[in-house]
Amino acid sequence: EKLTVCICGGGNGAHAMAGLAAAHAQTESRVLTLFQDEAERWTKTMEKNDFIILQNLPDGSVREIKAKPSMVTKDASKAVPGANIIIFCVPAFAHQQYFNAILPYVEPDTAIIGLPGQPGFEFQCFDVLKEKARRCAILSYESLPWACRILEFGKKILGAKDSLVGSKITGKSNLKLDPAKTLQSMLGEHPVLKMANNYIEPYLMTKAIGLDEFGAACLSGVSDEVVATAKAISEQKPELNQSHVQHLLEWYRQDYRETVADPTSLLTAMRTNAAYNGLVHPMKDAGNGKWVPDFNYRYTSEDIPYGLVVTKGLAELAGVPTPYTDKVLTWCQEKLGKEYIVGSELKGKDLKESRAPQAYGYKSLDDLVALL
Ligand code: NAI
Numbered sequence: 001e002k003l004t005v006c007i008c009g010g011g012n013g014a015h016a017m018a019g020l021a022a023a024h025a026q027t028e029s030r031v032l033t034l035f036q037d038e039a040e041r042w043t044k045t046m047e048k049n050d051f052i053i054l055q056n057l058p059d060g061s062v063r064e065i066k067a068k069p070s071m072v073t074k075d076a077s078k079a080v081p082g083a084n085i086i087i088f089c090v091p092a093f094a095h096q097q098y099f100n101a102i103l104p105y106v107e108p109d110t111a112i113i114g115l116p117g118q119p120g121f122e123f124q125c126f127d128v129l130k131e132k133a134r135r136c137a138i139l140s141y142e143s144l145p146w147a148c149r150i151l152e153f154g155k156k157i158l159g160a161k162d163s164l165v166g167s168k169i170t171g172k173s174n175l176k177l178d179p180a181k182t183l184q185s186m187l188g189e190h191p192v193l194k195m196a197n198n199y200i201e202p203y204l205m206t207k208a209i210g211l212d213e214f215g216a217a218c219l220s221g222v223s224d225e226v227v228a229t230a231k232a233i234s235e236q237k238p239e240l241n242q243s244h245v246q247h248l249l250e251w252y253r254q255d256y257r258e259t260v261a262d263p264t265s266l267l268t269a270m271r272t273n274a275a276y277n278g279l280v281h282p283m284k285d286a287g288n289g290k291w292v293p294d295f296n297y298r299y300t301s302e303d304i305p306y307g308l309v310v311t312k313g314l315a316e317l318a319g320v321p322t323p324y325t326d327k328v329l330t331w332c333q334e335k336l337g338k339e340y341i342v343g344s345e346l347k348g349k350d351l352k353e354s355r356a357p358q359a360y361g362y363k364s365l366d367d368l369v370a371l372l
Contacts, residue, residue: 003027003182006083008098009090010038013144016158017089017115019053022067024186029069032079034097039074045153046072056159080105085113085179091298092118092306099128108135111179116143119203119310120355122169122371127360134171137179141166142202145191160190162255165244167199169371197241200368203314204230204245206307216267221324223248226311232318237365239372295335304332305354309340313356316346317365
């Protein structure tokens with residue numbers, strides 16, 4: 001049976017997903033990109049050129065996949081109707097405008113997939129799509145399936161991750177297809193898609209706490225608080241079991257076992273992780289010939305409002321004190337020129353811009369259970 005996939009976004013991830021969906025048997029791949037003239041530029045490039053994905057395979061060879069999406073448009077009325085699966089492949093700060101754009105055209109029994117969703121994806125989805133969201137399946141994955149970059153608008157290179165954890169809210173939907181299985185068949189063998197216990201669990205598994213200039217002690221302290229939050233939620237609400245949440249150090253020891261030379265402590269694991277070679281702190285030109293840290297880069301501008309503020313919100317609902325998180329948040333929000341937290345409470349004036357449960361009026365763990 002024919003499958004129609006609508007990919008939201010126009011960057012690295014959206015390019016990769018659009019190509020893989022187009023290459024999938026009996027699948028129409030459509031792209032909805034709202035940003036500037038991206039749709040027009042992408043469409044023009046495809047008129048004259050092939051659309052090629054270069055996929056790095058584990059054995060060192062490169063696989064070339066040629067397949068064009070059927071349309072690239074900024075018009076949701078063209079891209080969304082009839083789509084069985086809508087995949088968000090765009091940084092989290094842009095999610096709101098895509099939810100708004102698809103709202104009039106989403107049909108019941110559609111799968112809406114955040115790839116990545118990032119913490120709070122479901123809150124924002126229910127906030128915008130309201131009752132429509134209950135008739136859909138909402139899936140959210142912890143990251144993009146690949147490290148990928150656009151080489152030219154229309155060509156890119158991919159290295160797939162090993163595995164990827166996601167979650168699913170089925171609601172009152174009754175889909176003809178299994179969205180996770182379908183996504184897996186579009187992605188191929190890797191990454192292996194896994195299911196979390198529930199949609200909150202990946203929030204507490206997020207690596208959006210990786211601000212290494214604060215030092216391993218601070219980082220480890222934040223991670224301890226996230227684990228404590230997971231434990232408190234699991235105890236109070238068995239429906240929201242968080243058994244997959246682990247300390248950052250355990251995650252390094254497992255997921256980076258091939259590349260971490262010294263897994264003794266969080267500090268040594270991070271310092272000796274070869275996967276980080278070549279990754280440097282984002283800097284910007286201060287205008288006087290000097291370079292200064294760019295604190296508006298997505299490690300902060302994205303991972304704070306759609307990461308740490310959300311986990312802080314969960315800790316608050318679970319009644320877990322978070323001195324390290326509060327310290328880190330206080331420092332980061334000042335760099336961002338925002339106010340999410342005041343002292344140890346989430347009541348800053350910019351809280352509404354975050355995806356903390358409190359920003360959507362959820363006041364207890366019961367409110368989170370109600371979304372299941
Ligand atoms: P990207 O950096 O390629 O996204 C840029 C795209 O976002 C633009 O092409 C445009 O479509 C949209 N956009 C940018 N500014 C906008 C604005 N002001 N308003 C509306 N839309 C705007 O993102 P990429 O690389 O596709 O990543 C998507 C998500 O996956 C991000 O959250 C990223 O942190 C995450 N991720 C990316 C990885 C990668 O290797 N590219 C790896 C792991 C995670």
